[in-house]
Amino acid sequence: MNDHLPDGGAPTSPPALSPETALSPEDAALVRRTWLVVPLFNEGPVIREVMERARETFPNIVCVDDGSRDGSAAEARLAGVHVVVHPFNLGQGAALRTGLDYALLQEGADFFVTFDADGQHRTEDALAMVRRLDAEPLDLVVGSRFLDGRTKPGLLKKIVLKAAVVFQNLTSGVKLTDAHNGLRALNRRAADEIAITQNRMAHASEIVNEIGEKQLRYAEEPVFIEYTDYSRAKGQSLWNSVNILSDLFFEKGVRH
């Protein structure tokens, strides 16, 4: 039935290798209730492979193409995931919100995982986070690179990330060890309530503030970030921390 490639992006059946067979029945039931939300911007060289690997665990994936110019959306469709295309570049925060909105509209969607398109997140970690959402009274589970020693960021990156954590703890009252981790698992309440008005990179800080403001029940899960040469080359420049602070500052001005 689905030998043609979807134009809207939606797969109607899992790929031939039937990934769910590798999962326990409990996990298989869990991933069917889960949607992966993947902001996508100019990841053409890797997105198909990353999505094909992710689909081995998660059957429901929506990629939000944020005005890529390298055919990323077409590549993602080849992997058989749902693709929503922004008419022009709106920023990663907007892409996340679009993906969550789209996934919230899907039948039977109970859990939502924000997942990076460049292959630095692992589906094992995502699955572990969803299991916790299902088993514990939590609204969201946030990944952290610093709960164990597996991830090895550079020294300068480590310092900046730590500084962001201290600033974040002070301003939001939410105690997280890794404020800018893109791997998060949300239940319906969290996915529905977290507002993301920051289009640019400051959305990560905004999400943490929202956790505090909406009094969401949160926990951290140790995750492993694979800093490949590809992700390192694309990675956020440290200069961006200046932009993030300026965005957050101006946000206050707009709101009041």
Add this chain to the structure above:
Amino acid sequence: MTHVLVIQIILIAVIVFAAFVIVVPGRGARGQAIRTIVILLGVIAGIVAVIFPDLTTKVANLIGVGRGVDLILYGLIVFFIGFWITSNIHSRRRDRQLTILARRFAILETQLAEARRGARDADGGEPADRSASDRPASDRRADESRA
């Protein structure tokens, strides 16, 4: 010394006043009226300054500024700062509205494509080949640029 103090007090007062005019009026009828009045006053002041060139210097001396051009420069700076702040706030507000619009559009577009495919599958006919025509224009562009 006292002259310097006077101009400082006036400048600070003007800046504070400008801030109020900018922030408080909003979009309502009152805000629009205040903006119109401020613009009219500016135009009148400009015309008067052109007709009586010495007047600006006299006013400047009165409040402790050396020359009329300095006074006008101060006014210009205050105006410019106010303008910059308001246009910044306005453009960010518009950006946010545009974002909401674009996000809704993107989701609707995808749902439309899905509904169309669903209808085609329900027809039972051989699904049409993935023709370029029912895919978003942005994708077609992306494909073309790759080809």
